[in-house]
Amino acid sequence: MPHAVPHQHDHAHCIIDALTRADALCGARGARLTSVRRRVLELVWTSHRPRGAYAILDDLSQEGGKPTAPLTVYRALEFLVEQGLVHRIESLNAYIGCITPGGAHAGQFLVCERCGTAVELDDPCVREAIRAAATGRGFLVHRPTVEVCGVCPDCQEPSL
Amino acid sequence: MPHAVPHQHDHAHCIIDALTRADALCGARGARLTSVRRRVLELVWTSHRPRGAYAILDDLSQEGGKPTAPLTVYRALEFLVEQGLVHRIESLNAYIGCITPGGAHAGQFLVCERCGTAVELDDPCVREAIRAAATGRGFLVHRPTVEVCGVCPDCQEPSL
DNA sequence: GCTCTGATGTTATATGGTGACATCTGTTAT
DNA sequence: ATAACAGATGTCACCATATAACATCAGAGC
Numbered sequence: 031m032p033h034a035v036p037h038q039h040d041h042a043h044c045i046i047d048a049l050t051r052a053d054a055l056c057g058a059r060g061a062r063l064t065s066v067r068r069r070v071l072e073l074v075w076t077s078h079r080p081r082g083a084y085a086i087l088d089d090l091s092q093e094g095g096k097p098t099a100p101l102t103v104y105r106a107l108e109f110l111v112e113q114g115l116v117h118r119i120e121s122l123n124a125y126i127g128c129i130t131p132g133g134a135h136a137g138q139f140l141v142c143e144r145c146g147t148a149v150e151l152d153d154p155c156v157r158e159a160i161r162a163a164a165t166g167r168g169f170l171v172h173r174p175t176v177e178v179c180g181v182c183p184d185c186q187e188p189s190l
Numbered sequence: 191m192p193h194a195v196p197h198q199h200d201h202a203h204c205i206i207d208a209l210t211r212a213d214a215l216c217g218a219r220g221a222r223l224t225s226v227r228r229r230v231l232e233l234v235w236t237s238h239r240p241r242g243a244y245a246i247l248d249d250l251s252q253e254g255g256k257p258t259a260p261l262t263v264y265r266a267l268e269f270l271v272e273q274g275l276v277h278r279i280e281s282l283n284a285y286i287g288c289i290t291p292g293g294a295h296a297g298q299f300l301v302c303e304r305c306g307t308a309v310e311l312d313d314p315c316v317r318e319a320i321r322a323a324a325t326g327r328g329f330l331v332h333r334p335t336v337e338v339c340g341v342c343p344d345c346q347e348p349s350l
Numbered sequence: 351g352c353t354c355t356g357a358t359g360t361t362a363t364a365t366g367g368t369g370a371c372a373t374c375t376g377t378t379a380t
Numbered sequence: 381a382t383a384a385c386a387g388a389t390g391t392c393a394c395c396a397t398a399t400a401a402c403a404t405c406a407g408a409g410c
Contacts, residue, residue: 062407064357084396099359104398109357120281121335123366123397140329153323156316160338163313168343169300175281175337178320183328222376224388244365259391264367269388283366283397 037145037184045075048127052115055132061113070106071127074116079146080124083107119148121177126150137175142182149182205235208287212275215292221273230266231287234276239306240284243267279308281337286310297335302342309342 052071056063063071073086083103090098107125110116115131118124119139128135129150138151156176164171212231216223223231233246243263250258267285270276275291278284279299288295289310298311316336324331 062357066358082397099361100398101360101400102358105358120337123283138323140324140327142329143332149327149329151323151327153319155319156323159313159315159319160336163298163311163316164300164338164340167300167309167311168346169302169309169338170341170346171338172303172340173338175335175339176320177280177335178324178329178331178333179335180324180332181330186328186330222388226389242366259389260367261369261391262389265389 041077044078044127045072048072048075048115048131051131052113055115056113059113061109066102067106067109070103071110071115074107074110074125075127078126078148080119080122080126080141080148082122082124086125117150119177120175121179137173139177140182141177141179142185143179144181144185147182147184151176201237204238205232208232208235208275208291211291212273215275216273219273221269226262227266227269230263231270231275234267234270234285235287238286238308240279240282240286240301240308242282242284246285277310279337280335281339297333299337300342301337301339302345303339304341304345307342307344311336 049068049072052063052068055061069090070086073089074081076089083100086107087098087100087103090103107116107118111118111125113131114135115128116125117128117135117137117139119126119141122141126139126148130152134152136152136157138153138156140149140151142148157174160174160176161171164174209228209232212223212228215221229250230246233249234241236249243260246267247258247260247263250263267276267278271278271285273291274295275288276285277288277295277297277299279286279301281301286299286308290312294312296312296317298313298316300309300311302308317334320334320336321331324334
């Protein structure tokens with residue numbers, strides 16, 4: 031079975047793609063993708079595992095001579111989340127790059143508890159089931175969050 | 191339309207019910223619902239809004255002469271979550287009493303961003319849609335989390 | 351060049367959560 | 381009864397996550 035994000039892949043390509051799309055989207059919207067924001071986005075994309083704000087902070091602090099303040103990172107992350115370029119994984123207090131920026135944003139994730147990889151979904155059945163359950167109770171949906179903790183295919187079969 | 195948890199209701203009854211069920215469940219399981227744990231459960235049930243660990247901590251510190259340590263609360267919460275008596279709302283870093291302890295635990299919540307009330311669901315369509323989406327990708331579900339941020343019926347119509 | 355707006359820097363602090371180890375308390379076996 | 385044990389709690393120190401308040405800076409439009 032093909033995996034959404036194989037453990038082995040050309041990740042540099044993922045990063046370049048993400049930055050390119052971010053440039054295009056922000057350009058079209060008139061949003062300012064400043065150097066700090068762009069760099070934070072790049073650091074979020076370090077892997078397909080959600081990264082904590084302080085991990086990104088440490089990276090930033092290492093490259094510049096002077097240490098970066100937490101607020102710098104949080105403000106950049108806030109911008110990136112607003113622009114739909116980054117998602118926040120609530121159950122991990124961490125951030126991951128969006129694979130479909132500018133498009134649908136269901137906020138559905140399969141998070142592997144072994145390797146830490148988070149795969150983003152936009153499953154229409156899930157989306158619709160939640161919408162129906164909520165509106166059936168008179169609840170106005172603003173931001174649905176689905177985070178499924180479990181074991182990804184690659185981590186289920188150690189011998190293969 | 192009837193609401194799952196009306197703003198006006200006999201909440202003392204909710205608390206008594208929750209404690210009674212907790213006593214019965216722990217008794218049947220041989221789990222020790224000690225005085226601290228029971229008191230924390232009661233404080234979680236202060237309202238139908240998720241409460242932070244430190245809010246509970248403050249309550250505990252006020253009643254006893256000496257301040258309570260965070261660990262005391264976190265250990266009690268850990269026990270209560272393990273026993274299925276309390277749920278953790280990931281998106282709020284807060285805790286809320288389970289309305290169906292001992293039964294199904296889908297971990298689905300409608301969280302009102304105005305009044306803070308969280309209503310627990312166990313919608314079979316949502317549950318099944320998530321299961322299907324995950325297993326269809328070879329993902330082994332361990333703990334699904336659904337937290338829908340939005341506006342509850344009571345908060346949608348200020349004039350009524 | 352001036353000015354305004356939005357972005358960033360700085361400092362301090364709030365909030366949420368654990369590790370390590372000592373002590374206590376209730377249960378069980380003798 | 382009591383020794384011995386396991387699980388629960390206390391204590392202290394600390395790490396991790398996030399934000400408030402205010403000053404300063406940089407770029408866009410006039």
